[in-house]
Amino acid sequence: MSKRTATELQATSSSEAKKPFGAPSKKVEDDGMGEFEDAWEDEIESDEEVAEGQKDDEMEVDEEVLPPIEETEEQPAAPNVFIPGVHELGKDEVLEADESVYIMRHSMNVNWPCLSFDVLRDSLGDERQRFPATSYIVTGTQADAAKNNEITVYKMSSLHKTQRNEDDSDDENEDDEDALDEDPIVEFRSIPHLGGVNRVRAQPMPRSVPLPPVSQPYYVASWSETGKVHIWDVRPLMEALDVPGYTIPQSRTHTPAFTVNSHGRAEGFAMDWASSGDANPSALRLLTGDVHAKIYLTTTTPSGFNALSTPFTSHTSSVEDLQWSPSEATIFASCSADQSVQIWDVRTKGRRSVAGIDSAHESDVNVISWNRSTSYLLLSGGDEGGIKVWDLRNVKKRGTEAPNPTPVAAFNWHRGPITSIEWHPTEDSIFAASGADDQVTLWDLAVEQDDEESGAMDATEGGKDVPPQLLFVHQGQKDIKEVHWHPQIPGAVISTALDGFNVFKTISV
Known part of the structure; x- marks a missing residue:
């Protein structure tokens, strides 16, 4: 069975071809007697002596002579990289x-498939x-029957860290005690849930606040296919x-600690939780x-x-x-599936978007994410496979005639719904983003096109442009549903799909 490599997408400049190392030139010095003496005479034989020695050797040994090393501009063959949308297995x-x-x-x-999950904050630092x-992590199942x-x-x-391939020349990873060939240990505890779990979200735990004591609950909300939202205490x-x-x-x-009917x-x-910035459960709000x-x-x-009994209605x-x-x-x-993104203020009378x-x-807007560091940036992912970045300072207020804002960035790499x-x-x-095209992609908006490397990044062999902001493509899962960064392990990503979970960290982030 032949194999193709799913790997990082990034520009790589060609390295200069190595040249043979030249021998030093002979140096002669005046010894003050009017004659010149070779300073290396005792170490290197003369050309005549070498020639005579070669004749004698040829009489005794039939020695193979290797051809001289020649300079070449040829580069080593590129790895057989699988590029989604260009290649087919x-x-x-x-x-x-x-x-x-x-x-x-x-x-x-x-x-059972777990189509939604959230990362739980722990006390490990x-x-x-x-x-x-x-x-x-906390997750919910999609079992064969509601009661299961x-x-x-x-x-x-x-x-553990990933073991490198035998032909990997990265010396830093040799004899790495953290890269052991051992399987992870997976333990779990479960509680029954009536109905398939559409989405799970855990109570937010601010990074600057220690994990609350055991006596204090750690709430998780689950959206059930029955139409109910249950709130559970998963601390035990x-x-x-x-x-x-x-x-x-x-x-x-x-x-359940509470059920939203x-x-x-x-x-x-x-579904999304909010808090006042501490771990006090009496300050929580759930949408x-x-x-x-x-x-x-x-x-x-x-x-x-x-x-609250009065809904927000603008979609x-x-x-x-x-x-x-x-x-x-x-x-x-x-x-919403109405193709719009709405901004709301809970204080507004009438419960309409502001x-x-x-x-x-162009189609349903499936997912959004609000930037925690730069609070005017919002990501959105659509059913058509597009990813857009919005500057909320340009969003028009309701009741005005201003035109729709233009996204500050847009990417169309994915070939399936985001x-x-x-x-x-x-x-x-x-x-990070995931799509129905079985890809998890990592992006960095700060990356700009390098003019010297633009030829390597402009298009693949199939003619598909590779955005310079695309850092990494992770593949191997089927029907990926959710992806989350681990908030306490920098760069670690967890994704879930029909066939289970992946946990990975790349050299790109």
Whole structure:
């Protein structure tokens, strides 16, 4: 079975051909007696002596003479890189990852597809660079029957660095104790969930705030296909994974802490948490949007959750995604199958959007992401496969005649609907995206075209332009649904698809 490499896409300039190392010229000196003496006479034989020695040797040994090394401008053959949209796998071909471009790469299979997940903040510290790594995630299943579904917390530990190929010449990775040929350890704890889980989102935990004590809940919301949004406390599940012999209190986990019934029987996918900047559960707010174009707000008070009964209504079709502003406590954004992106203020009477981008995409707007560092930048991904970056300072207010803004950047690399998009948690120019074309792509808006390398990047052999901002293409999964950066392990990415999870970190980010 032949194999093709799925690897990093980046410009590489041709290195100069190596030239043979020249021998030093002979040096002669005047010894003061009127005669010249070779300074190397004792070390190097004369031409005549060499010639005579060669004749004697030829009489005794028939020695093969190698041809001289000649200069060449030919470059080594390029690797057989598979480029999506340009190449197609043959009947007997499979993709094989190029391990030299990964710092870490692991995969995990699951019993039932998990089409949504979120990364759980842990107490192991921020900015973790050492290996092996450990990660906690929460997810929900799409089982064969409604009663067989679960909310599951996974602990993935012993995530070692990737072993290099034998022919890898990277000396830095030789004898690397962190790159062990060992499988990760996967442990999990589950609770029952009625109905397939459309989306899961965990309570936000600010980076500057320590993880709350065990006695304080860690809330996760799940959008069920039954039309209900359940809020669960998953802290006992995390404790059961860390503390031997810990008994999970069913009264705290098997029954939701709260259920949002505002949507009736309408199914939904859009959901996002907001907080006041600390880990106090009484400061949480949860937005949920359904297929009937309605958005509801659920707030928390010291006495518990409170689902508001009046919806936000400006969309004319299914609400696909929601994002709270990272800098304005009362502002949020939404996107819809009506092709628009709307901006809202929860204080506005009438529950109508205050600004928006009509026809933001040519088709449904599936996902959005609000930049946490540069709060006027918003990403959107469409059903047509396009990715756009918007400057919200240019978005028109409702009631004005201003034209639609133009995106500050637009990319059409993906050949299928964009299923997930997310800014890097700390780098304001980097984002990740996933698509129904089985790709996870990493981008950096700060990268500019290098004129000297433009020939290498302008087009592939199939004529498809490779944007210089495209850092990396990760492949190998089928029907990818979501991708998230790990907020505590810089550069680590987790993705989920029909066949399970991938956890990886590349040399590009």
